[in-house]
Amino acid sequence: xxxxxxxxxxxxxxxxxxxxxxxxxxxxxxxxxxxxxxxxxxxxxxxxxxxxxxxxxxxxxxxxxxxxxxxxxxxxxxxxxxxxxxxxxxxxxxxxxxxxxxxxxxxxxxxxxxxxxxxxxxxxxxxxxxxxxxxxxxxxxxxxxxxxxxxxxxx
Numbered sequence: 001x002x003x004x005x006x007x008x009x010x011x012x013x014x015x016x017x018x019x020x021x022x023x024x025x026x027x028x029x030x031x032x033x034x035x036x037x038x039x040x041x042x043x044x045x046x047x048x049x050x051x052x053x054x055x056x057x058x059x060x061x062x063x064x065x066x067x068x069x070x071x072x073x074x075x076x077x078x079x080x081x082x083x084x085x086x087x088x089x090x091x092x093x094x095x096x097x098x099x100x101x102x103x104x105x106x107x108x109x110x111x112x113x114x115x116x117x118x119x120x121x122x123x124x125x126x127x128x129x130x131x132x133x134x135x136x137x138x139x140x141x142x143x144x145x146x147x148x149x150x151x152x153x154x155x
Contacts, residue, residue, distance in 0.1 A: 011130070012067075012068045012069070012070075013064070013067055013068040013120070014068055016124045016126070017124060018120050018123075018124060020061075020064045020065060020068050023064050023116060023120060024057075024060055024061060024064055026116050026119065027060055027064075027112060027113055027116045028057070028060070030112040030115060030116060031109065031112050034108075034112070035108075038105070038108055040097065040101050040104055040105045041105075043095065043096060043097060043101070044095060048091070048095050051091060052088070052091070055084050055087065055088065056109065058084060059081050059084045059085070059088075059145070060109075060113065062077045062078070062080050062081040062084070063077075063078075063081055063113065063138070063141055063142070063145075065077045066078050066081070066137075066141055067117075067134065067137055067138060067141075078141055078144055081141065081144070081145050082144050082145055082148040083148070084145075085106075085144075085145035085146065085147075085148035085149040085152065086148040086149065086151060086152035086155075087152060088102070088106070088149050088152060089102060089148065089149040089150060089151065089152025089153035089154070089155070090152040090153065090155060092105070092149075092152075092153055093152075093153045099150065099153050099154070102149060102153055103146070103149070103150070106145075106146055106149055107146075110142050110146070113138065113142065114135070114138060114139070114142075117134060117135060117138045118135075120134070121134055121135070
């Protein structure tokens with residue numbers, strides 16, 4: 001018998017002691033701290049800001065959920081997040097944002113999301129392969145969403 005190849009599968013967030021609710025709260029705190037300094041934010045009225053905020057909360061919950069989910073559930077959660085990304089693109093265009101401005105806004109949130117993922121990897125002292133897997137999954141999920149946002153804006 002040959003020894004089994006070691007797999008460096010990334011454990012779920014919950015199994016490493018990172019409740020999704022905690023990650024979501026920390027991410028939202030990061031966003032709130034730096035959001036007021038963003039030029040593109042002034043382009044939205046209060047109703048639009050509320051619309052984006054509500055869907056942004058849902059999108060971050062879906063993203064975090066996908067990083068905590070089994071493979072079967074992951075694609076479903078990411079599909080829902082992509083749908084929200086598409087809606088974001090449509091609404092950003094309706095609100096008068098150029099595609100560049102909409103992308104800039106998304107990248108603001110993406111950077112804070114990835115910073116929180118990095119914080120999780122450090123806080124839980126993940127082994128390099130597990131941390132790399134977590135980053136790759138988060139990065140791939142965010143890529144899918146930004147592509148959906150672009151498609152929505154261009155529709």
